Amino acid sequence: MNSASARAGTRRRATAQGSRRGGLTWPLLVTKPLVVGAACLLTYLWIDGQELGFTERGLLNASRLRRLTLEHLDVALSATLIVVATAIPLGIVLTRPGWRSLIVLATIGANIAQATTAFGAMVLIFLQLIESPGSTPGGAGRTAAILGMAAYAFLPVLRGTLTGLDQVDKQTLKAARGMGMTGWQVLRRVELPLAVPIMLAGVRTSLVLTVATTTIAALVGAGGLGVLIINGYESDRTTIIVAGFVATAGIAVLADWAGAVVERFLRPRGL
Amino acid sequence: MRVTRTIRNIALGLVFGFLVAACGEDATGEGPLAGQEFTIGTKGFTEHFILAQMTRHRLEDAGASVDVRDLPATAQVRKALLNDEIQLYWEYTGTAWTNFLGHDSVDPNVDPGELYQQVAADDLEENGVRWMEPATFNNTYAIVMGQEVAEDLGVTTLSELAELQQPREADMTLCVDTTFAEREDGLAAVERTYDFEWPRELVTSMDYAIVFASVAEGECNFGEVYATEPRIEELDLVILEDEANAFISYLPAITMLDETYQESGRQIEELVAPIVERLDTETIIGLNARVDLDGQRAEDVAQDWLEEEGLL
Structure with a gap:
């Protein structure tokens, strides 16, 4: 009975002491970054040995690549942040008594948002933004890209939250209520800690999805690594395409890796 | 009775069907390009679709059997031409000058006609690609x-x-x-x-x-x-007027491998000459408008225009 809250409490202490680190074996922790680093190095060496044309020189230099990467991360992370800030609360509300009937509706909505091409959604949002009266010019592309990506990546987090909260043992909840906890306390101290692993898995899926798909943000004026892929394709320069691909895939792998690390640290003890 | 009539109808249908088919065969089987097959490449935008469809109609009219293949962009179409996967496509002089012939810029004093001459000569010599007469509009x-x-x-x-x-x-x-x-x-x-x-x-x-x-x-x-x-x-x-000619001129012309040109280039040139002569800036803008603004299909626009001009 007492065990649930006690468990949550120990978890927090344990994490603070860093004793969970033992669960993460070193090879697992360093493999992915090493592979990404090696891929980047190989790409660099390969491109460095070639004579580059005008478009290649303009795109494949340190300052430009840094800017494109930052634009890419800006869109992808902002979108993920919006998703986390909206899909998790929505998932929590929908699992409260009285709201459950809306789960199907919300899931259908999120499904549609993901099934619709993200590019189409971005263009529609972009046109809406620039046509709305009183809008200040400039930056519509970034906003459209972020909102489009957020809609696209909403489903995994919503589903993770719903599933995570649903699989919490009903007996445990009863016990918590029996101890005199309020609904809010049960949610905060029992349900959420126990739902965290599945919720985080949803966030991780969404993050990887966003990082990989943000390449299309280049089509609505938000820049990012898609600029490389599009220009490489149109100018028929393999160097630029490969650079764009390695950078995008590398960031996606690192995002997945970061998600895995965070997951290990936030996972409650005993699961 | 009824059965006999049905059979007779079917038979009649078959006869007429064959007749029609025979006529059809006639229409595409004779002419200067009879029996020849061509694939025309397109680069995936309105104007290019229209040009390709016009060309297709003219060649088919002369007895050739013609396919139009849509490719994503310049690089892919050009590659397909050099590999003889497509036999002809419309290319723009400025694109060839910078993309295929490796130039960075063009002397502002070189007029569009001179640039065309230069491109046609260099592309033939360096890559074995023939350039036909260009249309006069400049899609720069x-x-x-x-x-x-x-x-x-x-x-x-x-x-x-x-x-x-x-x-x-x-x-x-x-x-x-x-x-x-x-x-x-x-x-x-x-x-x-x-x-x-x-x-x-x-x-x-x-x-x-x-x-x-x-x-x-x-x-x-x-x-x-x-x-x-x-x-x-x-x-x-x-x-904004480009008075110092920063932008290279982009005149469109049919390009093909020299081998294709040796076989049937002269006939093709004659067939498309009436199109090339008529396509000035105003005309092509009007045709692009029919597709981009009025929502018609490029294929229909090409056919309608050829009929209006008495070229079909």
């Missing part, structure tokens, strides 16, 4: 602005725009397609020719399809468009 780049911007900033030419940079730099927002800012013959050519630098933080690259809306709605004060684009007039946009 253009920088446009809305009427209000034109009045507010009081600029009419690119050199005036270059001088604007000091006092009104913040107003120089520019929406361009995804490649214009990265190409040597694009934004870099404007900067080189008019000796100024367009602040990169004011340049937004996007899909070409939404550049027009962006300029019309004021997201950008300036936009980069193609000169034969009907939406320039439709949206009441003003072209």
